[in-house]
Amino acid sequence: MILVLVGAVMVLPLAYAVLSGFKSTDELSTNPFGLPEHWLTGNYTQILGSGDFWKLLGNSTLIAVATTVLVVAVSALAAFSFARFAFRGREVLFTVFTTGLMFPFAVAALPLFLLLRSLGLLDNPLGVILPQAAFGLPMTIIILRGFFRQIPGELEEAATLDGCSPFGFFWRVLLPMARPALGTVSVLAVVTSWNNFFLPLLVFTDNTWWTLPIGVQQFQGQYSAEYARVFAYLVLAMVPALAFYSVAERQLIGGLTAGATKG
Amino acid sequence: MTSTFLPDKRSGPDVALPPPTADAARGRARRRRLHWLTAVGFQLPALVLFIVLVLLPILFALYAAFFRWGGFGMPSDYTGTDNFTRLFQDPVFLGDLWRCLVLVGLSLALQLPFALAMGVLLNQRLRGRAAYRMLFFAPYVLSEAITGVLFSMVFAPDDGLADHILGGIGLGGVGGEWFADPSSVMATLFLVMTWKYFGFHMMLYLAGLQSIPAELTEAALIDGAGPWQRFRNVTLPLLAPTLRISVFLSVIGSIQLFDLVWVVTQGGPDHHSETMAVTMFQYGFKRYQVGYASAISVVMFGICLVFALTYQRFVLRRDLEGATTTMRGDGT
Numbered sequence: 001m002i003l004v005l006v007g008a009v010m011v012l013p014l015a016y017a018v019l020s021g022f023k024s025t026d027e028l029s030t031n032p033f034g035l036p037e038h039w040l041t042g043n044y045t046q047i048l049g050s051g052d053f054w055k056l057l058g059n060s061t062l063i064a065v066a067t068t069v070l071v072v073a074v075s076a077l078a079a080f081s082f083a084r085f086a087f088r089g090r091e092v093l094f095t096v097f098t099t100g101l102m103f104p105f106a107v108a109a110l111p112l113f114l115l116l117r118s119l120g121l122l123d124n125p126l127g128v129i130l131p132q133a134a135f136g137l138p139m140t141i142i143i144l145r146g147f148f149r150q151i152p153g154e155l156e157e158a159a160t161l162d163g164c165s166p167f168g169f170f171w172r173v174l175l176p177m178a179r180p181a182l183g184t185v186s187v188l189a190v191v192t193s194w195n196n197f198f199l200p201l202l203v204f205t206d207n208t209w210w211t212l213p214i215g216v217q218q219f220q221g222q223y224s225a226e227y228a229r230v231f232a233y234l235v236l237a238m239v240p241a242l243a244f245y246s247v248a249e250r251q252l253i254g255g256l257t258a259g260a261t262k263g
Numbered sequence: 264m265t266s267t268f269l270p271d272k273r274s275g276p277d278v279a280l281p282p283p284t285a286d287a288a289r290g291r292a293r294r295r296r297l298h299w300l301t302a303v304g305f306q307l308p309a310l311v312l313f314i315v316l317v318l319l320p321i322l323f324a325l326y327a328a329f330f331r332w333g334g335f336g337m338p339s340d341y342t343g344t345d346n347f348t349r350l351f352q353d354p355v356f357l358g359d360l361w362r363c364l365v366l367v368g369l370s371l372a373l374q375l376p377f378a379l380a381m382g383v384l385l386n387q388r389l390r391g392r393a394a395y396r397m398l399f400f401a402p403y404v405l406s407e408a409i410t411g412v413l414f415s416m417v418f419a420p421d422d423g424l425a426d427h428i429l430g431g432i433g434l435g436g437v438g439g440e441w442f443a444d445p446s447s448v449m450a451t452l453f454l455v456m457t458w459k460y461f462g463f464h465m466m467l468y469l470a471g472l473q474s475i476p477a478e479l480t481e482a483a484l485i486d487g488a489g490p491w492q493r494f495r496n497v498t499l500p501l502l503a504p505t506l507r508i509s510v511f512l513s514v515i516g517s518i519q520l521f522d523l524v525w526v527v528t529q530g531g532p533d534h535h536s537e538t539m540a541v542t543m544f545q546y547g548f549k550r551y552q553v554g555y556a557s558a559i560s561v562v563m564f565g566i567c568l569v570f571a572l573t574y575q576r577f578v579l580r581r582d583l584e585g586a587t588t589t590m591r592g593d594g595t
Contacts, residue, residue, distance in 0.1 A: 104519030
């Protein structure tokens with residue numbers, strides 16, 4: 001009973017947005033709840049028919065994929081070293097990375113912006129990709145390190161006896177075995193990048209590289225009186241994230257709980 | 264669990280113990296150095312990224328906070344602690360601190376207990392359990408900016424969904440201004456935050472609940488403990504590590520709130536929903552008082568640091584015992 005009520009509250013805003021997208025703005029004020037009198041698909045098709053929405057989607061995708069590849073590759077190397085090597089300064093280094101977990105991004109936003117400006121990375125996708133990867137390192141390293149430690153030491157001995165170099169072992173044995181963990185951290189990185197708003201807001205001063213969250217905000221500003229159109233745009237902007245979630249739910253939740261309990 | 268990439272412990276054909284000569288000692292030292300270089304070599308890419316894009320900016324903010332500076336060239340007009348004195352006399356910033364406290368308080372008093380209740384409910388065998396779980400967690404994957412736009416429409420004054428619903432159940436006068444009224448703006452924002460984030464905390468609790476051995480609850484049942492006693496004396500203590508982490512994440516999240524506020528209210532009406540991050544953004548990117556804005560960053564950093572350290576020292580201590588040496592720091 002309680003669940004039904006909470007469930008209804010959770011669904012309502014989303015359902016309301018979907019239905020409103022099929023109405024005209026006039027109908028929205030006369031008939032806010034009911035099913036649309038006439039299912040107008042115009043709001044949706046208009047957005048999908050213009051290139052703008054697709055460009056935002058492309059930008060978001062490119063930035064998310066690049067960030068993920070970078071952060072996972074670099075973190076995997078570092079996590080391997082933390083997990084399988086004993087060397088002087090290991091704990092200090094690891095502590096340096098883990099302290100990164102408690103800095104909110106906002107603390108570094110301003111100097112980061114100035115740094116990117118002096119490097120000429122404003123309005124360049126790298127200006128978002130590199131910092132996102134850097135801020136994703138702590139969590140990714142912690143999760144992967146925990147996973148790499150569970151790989152039995154005998155495997156490593158066997159590989160070394162067969163003449164495997166440390167990197168050879170990492171590349172040929174460890175990474176293929178760590179596929180599930182790599183999947184988990186990749187999903188986390190994709191979602192984080194996809195939803196980032198603050199950094200693209202700072203870095204992209206013109207609309208060439210805007211991502212979806214920025215696009216939605218701008219669209220609302222532009223068509224503030226045309227509620228129905230804004231709703232349609234919102235719904236379309238949510239679809240990719242929700243679709244991705246329904247496919248990668250397990251990895252995402254696994255990653256979050258692993259990160260939270262081991263962080 | 265042991266690593267074979269340990270210096271001088273390699274079992275290979277090349278490690279028959281050499282005769283103890285100065286020559287061999289040098290060789291060993293060289294091998295040890297090589298080993299260290301290999302280990303650190305793997306760290307290098309991550310270190311470079313992290314130092315240049317995370318640590319340096321934060322250190323630079325620490326430096327710039329002591330200057331009057333517009334953000335061009337290098338800071339040169341040294342003003343000592345003036346920025347900080349001004350900051351702690353700035354009514355808007357003091358309001359930010361207060362609002363931050365309010366959000367933390369509301370989260371701990373309402374959002375997390377609600378998430379816990381839902382987690383306990385969904386931990387039972389119910390029809391449609393998976394569907395509810397999926398639904399409650401779904402908003403977490405939406406961007407805060409997109410969530411903000413959605414709810415600015417839902418709570419549109421007099422014409423949004425919320426007012427229509429209240430009107431429909433005979434509470435027509437209750438709604439109204441929502442985000443536009445200083446007295447209700449924070450509460451409304453908190454509602455949106457709860458809609459978006461309680462599912463995340465619920466998921467953490469569910470993961471924790473599932474790791475509680477069934478025998479324990481059964482034993483309590485046999486001992487004649489009622490549902491409340493079982494929850495109070497078995498579930499809650501065993502869930503403590505998860506709760507502590509969840510509280511930590513929730514507090515850090517409240518301190519850095521930006522996206523949602525920026526999209527919905529930009530801190531208005533009249534600063535009544537401004538957060539530290541929003542104030543910092545206003546001064547740094549709109550008014551070009553970069554030194555002053557840096558001081559805000561530094562205070563934010565300080566608050567996070569002090570909170571994290573005291574929290575670790577007093578609350579997480581048992582969970583983290585030996586966490587740097589084993590991955591069994593999560594109390595299992």
